[in-house]
Amino acid sequence: MAKQGVSKIIKHLSLDHLGGYYHYRTNNYKVDSLCNDYPELVSYLNKMFEECPNDYFESGPRSSSLKFKIENLDVKKLKNHEVCELTSLGLKENKNRYLTAHSKVQVFMLEKDDKTLAVEVPLWLEHNELNEFQGIFNSVEPLTGHIDVLRLEDGKIWIWDYKPDAAKEKYASTQVYFYTLMLSKRTGIPLDNFRCGYFDEKDAFIFKPVENIKISKELKKLFEFL
DSSP states (O other): OOOEEEOEEEEEHHHHHHTTEEEEEEEEEHHHHTTOHHHHHHHHHHHHHHHHOGGGGGOOOOOGGGGBBBBBBOOOOEEHHHHHHHHHHHHTTOOOOOOOHHHHHHHHHHHHHHEEEEEEEEEEEEEGSSSSSHHHHSSSOOOOEEEEEEETTEEEEEEEEEEGGGGGOHHHHHHHOOOOOHHHHHHHOGGEEEEEEEEEEEEEEEEEEOOOOOSSSSSGGGOOOO
């Protein structure tokens, strides 16, 4: 089931997926004005309001539940990144507007940040789109997920995951990497056009996605279903 709402600027679709409702939102003005170099991205974002394969999201592996490290990601920690300031402002301004910290931050960024295009973007990856898919995920069902915050900055598509207490996260880079890979596969946009990160109001951690990942743990223990 999906419930859709439309305003002049913000378009909203509530997706009833495993784990709860995911509130997919896009900022129509920013999508139309900022994405001239990425028509495939615009097409995908619009398509998900009508053609999201909701059955994919009822079972199988989920990116948010990945519990292994990718060894060859060069993750850099940044202080005072603008997404940290936006997080702090969102938590304060939307304190009484939304119940969850995610919604407080996401909607603030979508409404007030001039680079945020969309939030809770639904994604999936088919088993035939990644070598060793079955070995990694112990499944042939699609890998699925939802991007917390999608931004466009300096010509690059940024995939951001909001993680309260981000500095303590062990596997956030892996999760964000697979969000990025999924969007690359869904749109046909090369990985080189993407950048990745996760953040809270204090810290931001960023990295460039790589074509070939190195995984250290035993494959049969890589995935934890929720």
